Amino acid sequence: MRSGLVIAIAMIMLCGSAVVVDAADVQDFAAVERGHYLADAADCGSCHTVPGSNHPFSGGRPIETPFGILVAPNITSDRETGIGDWTDDEFDAAVRGGRSRNGARLYPAMPFPYYSRMSRQDVMDIRAYLDTIQPVRHAVQVNRLPFPLNLRISMIAWDALYFKPEEFHPDTSKSNDWNRGAYLTLGPGHCGACHTPKTFLGGDKPSDALRGYTLQGWTAPGITSGKGPLADWSIADIEVYLRTGHNRYAAAAGLMSEVVKLSTSKMTNDDVKAIATYLKDTSGPAAQSSAPDKNVVSAGAAIYQDLCAACHRRDGKGVPGLFPDLAETATVKTRDPTTVLRVILQGAQSVSTGPEPTGPAMPGFGWQLNDAQIAAVATYVRDHFGKAPPVSESDARKARSDEAARTD
Template sequence: MRRRFRGSLAVTALLLTTASSFAGDTDPQAFTQIERGRYLTILSDCASCHTVPDSSQPFAGGRPIETPFGNIVAPNITPDPETGVGSWSDEQFDAAVRKGIGRNGSRLYPAMPYNAYTKMSRDDVLAIRAYLNTVPPVGNAVIANTLPFPFNIRTAMRVWDALYFKEGDYRPDPKQSVEWNRGAYLVDGPGHCGACHTPKTFLGGDKTDQYLQGSYLQGWSAPDITNNSRLGLGGWSKEDLVSYLKSGHNRVTAATGPMGEVVTLSTAHMTDPDLNAIATYLKSLPGKTEQASPLSANEPTMAAGAAIYRDQCSACHGLDGKGVAELFPSIADSSMARSDDPTTSIRIILRGARSVGTSAQPTAPGMPSYGRQLDDNEVAAVLTYMRNSWGGAAGAVAADQVSKVRLDTALRPD
């Protein structure tokens, strides 16, 4: 329920600005709070929602956030006193971020992930406020609630909060290491990874029994990021995960789509200790356990898919599906390719994709679109082949699944 892919150089430059840039005659203690707030803003990925892509007005709001119930427009959080948060009290700001209560006392929608941000401390939130007070104020009045009836009735959020919101700071697990606890705090708190990666109920609340096991949002299937060996990160080392978060690339895959924006605006700018903490925590999560049997290579769909793969895909990804490390993803090692929900794989074949470029990996290889070259049956066949080759196993992709994604992506500008 969070974001669409596209970055903003203006936002990245602002996020990387250090507290020393705001020196002037300010108290040194304020520098520390501002710098801490700047980093917490990166951890919380505030720029992704509150900045219109490619605009020169960071945090000025106006970006539509797609939800299953309609679009919500992210508000202006610059210090403009009329249309931003400049005239808000610290109490009002903290209540909005950690409790989901707006300035006028109305309930916020969980497109603003206050159910995750509640794990931050009040000091954390006020540090973010201190940093936001240093960004250029922008006069931009935003009407946030654009949901259709009856979802536009905010009082209904009292029921949602009662079902899905548990207020309170993160409490460390004394049985776990300091690094593990830091990772849990980052994933469940400011990073709000569950907003995309935890499946949702029909009311949009987290299915806690399927924590971080993959979900669908905004035309993409977010993958399982537990340590599940077949569908999740079980085939990745801790170093693979750190490399992916820092550079957008590793020996297995590259970040595209909404995750590309997360890398560009957030994880690429995190400290190495924090990235290692996230990796330690995620690798500790077992996820669901299940087995699958591969389809026979003699199946007609597998034979057709093999021919299409050799003709269209093997030049980059290799006949063995291994690709080229840090350049072309390894399909043979990809859990995403074998996801229970093949939406992202279908979408990438139909529309192509561009990986992210970061300071650690400035090259951003892309994959061409095959949407015009391959029909729905052919896309289904080649994906079925890739999902059941090189030791992998997953259900066959049906042509009507491809048709559905083709129709959905045709209506999307991104």
Template sequence: MRAPLLAALAAAALLATAPARAAPDNFDQVERGRYLVTLGDCVACHMSTSGNHQGSQGFVGGRPIETPFGNIVTPNITPDRATGIGTWSADSFYRAMHEGIRPNGARLYPAFPYNYFTRMPREDTDAIFAYLNTLEPVSNAVDRNSLPFPLNIRASMLAWNALFFEPGEFRPDPNRSAEWNRGAYLVEGPGHCGACHTPKNLAGADRDSRRFAGGPLQGWFATNLTGDERTGLGAWSADEIVEYLQKGRNARSAASGPMAEVVEYSTSAMTEPDLRAIAAYLKAPPTAAPVAPARTALAADNPQMRTGEAIYVDRCGACHTRSGEGVARMFPRLAGSQVVQQEGSETLLRVVLQGVRAAYSPHAPTSPAMPAFGWRLNDDETAAVTTYIRNAWGNAAPPVSAADAARMRDTLRDRP
């Protein structure tokens, strides 16, 4: 373990001074690190504010990460000595990933998902560190303290960690298959899927009793990933999960918003065996899933449903079809759709008001787009048509109010 590490550091030190990069002699470790960076989706958060994610630009930081408490700006993790992690050791890198503590002892905020990365063994964080050290150092100083008082005091994270965080590497379950354990590692470790898909308590920590039950996220709704048939992945086959993660869409759904980024920078570049392992784990979770509330559909003669149906036929049916079945891999099906029936309507309102473009994936390069309706439908009409698709064709989900639509319109005004 130690020898390759020293070699990595030596190579990294050399590379940090040499402008022309020769193949490092720890090539295998660096390649493993490159793949782990893909698994951990580091680029989606650490890329430059310009959206450039090529080479070092994927790691220069500056992107604000939205949390319920305010925005937290990502730091520069290129090997620049003054503004990046160029002076860090592999030990201090492991400590940051494993415990959320910087070399100077300051606590990191869990907007950096170290509560998931803590599952990575030392050899994995060493490989990431070796890879990051092969990047061109780029000088980019970012403002690290954008949170309001008292959260701007990093010591407040001490209490948070004591309450909600337990560092610890992943331990495989000997009663499960190697594939399942690989999936468990990917989902609970580098992939940090629960960071978005598990609802949060008031302190912003995962509600473990509601694991993967889905929740609002940055003006979207991260879907239920439990085995629930109506709102979760119960009806999805393992193949369908793999296809979605690889291509950003399948016959049931299309990834938008934050999930489109996860697909673009992370899951579309995962190996097929790793995607299968994730699907195996999601289809057989380690603990009983929280039960989703039972729902009955609104009656078809409900006034909101009648208005909504008329708007749907007029504005939406041409693409999604009158029966809500859509056109496979082109126009997502809305009948029986999990996305459409989530507890929270954030994603639907957003898609209808703002339109949406499908995730980019090299496996599915042409992205169909959905036009924006925000300028054609008022709040009542927007609420009616979303309520309709949530309760037509056998769907059942809470109705949406004009106030919900107005709130989303406000939210979108502040965001591009």
């Protein structure tokens, strides 16, 4: 049936005239289109494609976890090194059940706890789309974890603790927009994989869902509303941010820039609005702060005026759509200063998208400022604009050391 679809499309392209297409082929084409959309919503390309590669979904990209490095597998239709020889049941079991075709348990770097909320039809549509991607022969050694974590039998206990597979069921007391947003956020979008705090075993803490987590050298801030970091963001603010990577308050950089570029910017306006609707109805706690040393704040204020005020302005409001408003940037308000320190030390490149092609960058100041000065300006920014806890010199020293050791 899929080969019939390919032939039909080829005939249309070659003849440039009306062609009678079998109803089954039309149905297949619709499945491919749905699958393409869902693969983007699920951000499959981000993990399964090496950046800059001309071979999408062929795997090989290292995925950093708290326990070691895993490598995304080849999910093209190559029969020997990809999924071309897999049955539909085997593919569904991997995506929604966390099981490889030989029954081995997958590690949750593959976000199957979230994907389990998709329907089997969703997964089959994704496969229909992947079948249209050029197969690539690329054998990948997926598991590079140290002993004993490299033994997949350890996942039996993890699954028992943290994996509760269940398809998404709408909440009849909520609007259609809310339910669509909940499905995308909690299902294919797997937002909690980055934004939900984890236990020491790497499982989600359900009571703290979407309240922020730190991974791969970045802080994924809390994205709940209520009294959380996005308290002052409207539905429209969240929507514009997800579509373009920029809004009047903030700009997407780091890991979030990939999410915007490869996933949310490709969604329909209605779906992005639905996600924003859901997030604005998900409450979170207010940020907690403590009084910093006045001398540190004073020193940080002087550094800010010298190095930062030209772009972010003296009042921290920046330039809408260009330079972030520090009082409304979620990573400034969050308890963990990882992202603030990384950006001050190393700089950051914001995402470039079709609607917002500029993608402005911030230079790093690690070469110019010592650890005490980095801590001072970070403390000033977080206290003055975000009411977040102070940053110590040892925090800055550790951040500098961690950044020097990273390869990304």
